[in-house]
Amino acid sequence: MPQSRSKYEFYKEASLSQQLSHRIPIYQKLAGSDPETSESIGFFLVMGELGYINLESKGMKLVMSLLNVKRQALFATSDKTNEITKMGLQMPKSEDEFAGTGDVD
Numbered sequence: 001m002p003q004s005r006s007k008y009e010f011y012k013e014a015s016l017s018q019q020l021s022h023r024i025p026i027y028q029k030l031a032g033s034d035p036e037t038s039e040s041i042g043f044f045l046v047m048g049e050l051g052y053i054n055l056e057s058k059g060m061k062l063v064m065s066l067l068n069v070k071r072q073a074l075f076a077t078s079d080k081t082n083e084i085t086k087m088g089l090q091m092p093k094s095e096d097e098f099a100g101t102g103d104v105d
Contacts, residue, residue, distance in 0.1 A: 029068070032075030041067050 021027040026045060030038040044064060048055035055064065075081060076089055 033071035034074055037067060037070050037074065
């Protein structure tokens, strides 16, 4: 039987991933997708960063928007995304609305 993780372990794991995406922002655009979509997004971002393509052109904006929607759809519908997360995505609330007690044990 797998061991359940504590609230602290979930908090720590989330915190570490947030720190990583803060230091290396491309993770924000790659997370939540299948490898092929993430690789495509990363490829175009690097090509734009190096000046080989213009990410601000209409065509590239369309391509990047479609890849981003695919990434979001894959995350929202993934079997690995649990029901609570899916419900939260359907019923958003602002960040300042926190109902927790502050305990992380």
